[in-house]
Amino acid sequence: MIHFTYNTDFSLKNESAVAELLDTVIVSKGKSIDKLFFYFVSEPKMQQVNNNHLNHDFVTDVITFDYSDDKAIRAEAFVCPEEVFKNAQRHSQSIENEMVRVLLHAVLHVLGYDDKSKDSRQEMRKQEDRFLSFFKKKHK
Numbered sequence: 001m002i003h004f005t006y007n008t009d010f011s012l013k014n015e016s017a018v019a020e021l022l023d024t025v026i027v028s029k030g031k032s033i034d035k036l037f038f039y040f041v042s043e044p045k046m047q048q049v050n051n052n053h054l055n056h057d058f059v060t061d062v063i064t065f066d067y068s069d070d071k072a073i074r075a076e077a078f079v080c081p082e083e084v085f086k087n088a089q090r091h092s093q094s095i096e097n098e099m100v101r102v103l104l105h106a107v108l109h110v111l112g113y114d115d116k117s118k119d120s121r122q123e124m125r126k127q128e129d130r131f132l133s134f135f136k137k138k139h140k
Contacts, residue, residue, distance in 0.1 A: 002036045010040050010081035014139060018100060021135045022107050026073055029111045034072040036110075038079055038103065046080035059083050064106040077106035100135055104128045 002019040004012060012018055026033055041049070043059045050056045050063060061083040067074040079102060088098035105115075108127055115121045 002033060003038070005037065005039045007039060007041050007045065008081055012099070013096070017135070017139050018103060021100070021131065021138075022103060024134075025104065025107055025131050026111065031068075031071055031073050031111065034068075034074045036073055036107075037076040038106070039076065040079050040081055043080055043082050046078060046083065049078050061087055062102045062106050064109045066110045068110060073110055075106075075110045077103075079103070079106070097132065097136070101128050101132055104131050 002022055004015055004019075022036070023033060026036075046063070047057065047059045050058060050060055053063070053065075059080055059082075062077055062079050064077045065075060067076075079099075081099070084098050084102050085095055087093075087102075088095045091098065093101075105124070105128060108124055109115075113120065113124045113127060115124050
């Protein structure tokens with residue numbers, strides 16, 4: 001089950017298509033979804049989550065918490081739409097593309113990808129680009 005909770009004015013326009021994409025990514029990597037929750041939160045809430053759990057006193061676009069076991073995905077991700085909007089503008093992307101990329105990023109973390117080194121960041125970006133391209137072709 002993928003569930004989206006909106007605690008801001010933002011909401012996904014294509015929620016079912018995004019959920020289908022995320023499910024496709026997870027299944028393609030040999031996993032299944034038990035529970036995957038996305039919470040869309042304000043900048044102050046995101047800063048609080050980041051500070052409380054990671055000791056980082058700043059806002060970020062997404063923070064993921066993974067409670068999965070070997071095969072079943074159980075996780076939650078906090079997403080800050082305001083930060084995603086800023087990043088979309090900074091990278092000359094549509095808001096939809098950047099939001100889908102951030103949600104993919106969260107799922108890829110749960111699947112074991114990380115972005116700590118240059119090589120792992122490149123691999124993660126490659127995976128994001130691959131699935132984002134698939135999504136855009138399917139939902140023109």
